[in-house]
Amino acid sequence: MSETKSNSRSYTSPLRRNQKENTRDLILDTVAEMISEGRILDFSVKDVAVRAGISYGTVYRHFPTRESILEALYEVASEIMAQSSPFTPQSLDDIPAMVGKNLEVFEERATLVQAFTVALLVNNVQPNSRHQRDQKIQEMVMESTPHLSSGAARQVAAIISHLCSSLTWATLKQRYGLNSEETAEALNWALQTLIQDITRHEED
Template sequence: MSEGKSNRRAYTSPLRCNQKENTRDRILDTVAEIISEGRILDFSVKDVAVRAGISYGTVYRHFPTRESFLEALYEIASEIMDQSSPFNPQSLDDIPAMAEKTLEIFEERATLVQAFTIALYANNVKPKSRHQRDHKIQEMVMERNSRLSLGAARQITAIISNLYSSLTWATLRQRYGLNSNETADALNWALQTLIKDITRHEED
């Protein structure tokens, strides 16, 4: 008898798991909407529950603090980017095309990416994956022009990395009112121009 009870307790319903995931996604979508409106510092678990139409207790079980919301947003956005557009260029010449594909993903998940970007910079988060990407770009910059000093290579890397980012995408879309095609064209031109100029760049 006790064995039967033990087996029943160990059983996990796939439907219940799906419902739990759907609830979590609904909560995060609501958080992304709130943050995208600029409310990164003045929302609470209760605010999210009311807006999502989910009980406070349910939201709290998933995310007990505002910080837990932000951590989850970062994780889900990073997972989407890693799966949809992994950063694996063979040379600098691959970066403009990769950036164009990344921008398409930004547009598809605009609210989430915008919220992620706001949360990232408002909290001065420096993801390890971003550091690794910067290091790879710097290596390719120095391979392209071995005459560059370390300082010059770092400057060029900084500009390329900044162009290839959700922050630049959000700035061009919101501050300057560029549509998706205009944003893609502007960033593609900037990246290609900069990359072509690296071979002509010499230290004074």
């Protein structure tokens, strides 16, 4: 009898699990909307509950602090972008086309990506996925441009990494008013021009 009770207590139905996941997604979507509206510094767990139309206790069970909400937002956004458009160029010449694919993902999930970008900037967070991408770009630059000094190669890699980032995408759209096509064209031109310039043979 006790074994039966123990088994029933540990059982979690798929429906209950789905409800839990849906509530978690609702909370994160709500936070993304609030951050996109400029509320990165002043929202609380209670604010999220009111905005989402659920109880404070429900939000608290998933995320007891605003920091835990932001951490989850980083993880979800990073996972979505990595799955939708994994950064796997084989050479520097592949990067412009891959950035174009990234921009499509940014546009499809604009609210989430904007919130993710703002949260990273304000909280000075460096996700591991971003560090890995930057490291890969730096390695490719150094392999493709042996005529450059290590310092110059690092500078070039930093510029390419920045052009590939969601921060550059958001800046071109929000600050300069470029639409999605104009943003893609501008970044493609900048990357191709830079890559072509640095990969010219030394004597050229």
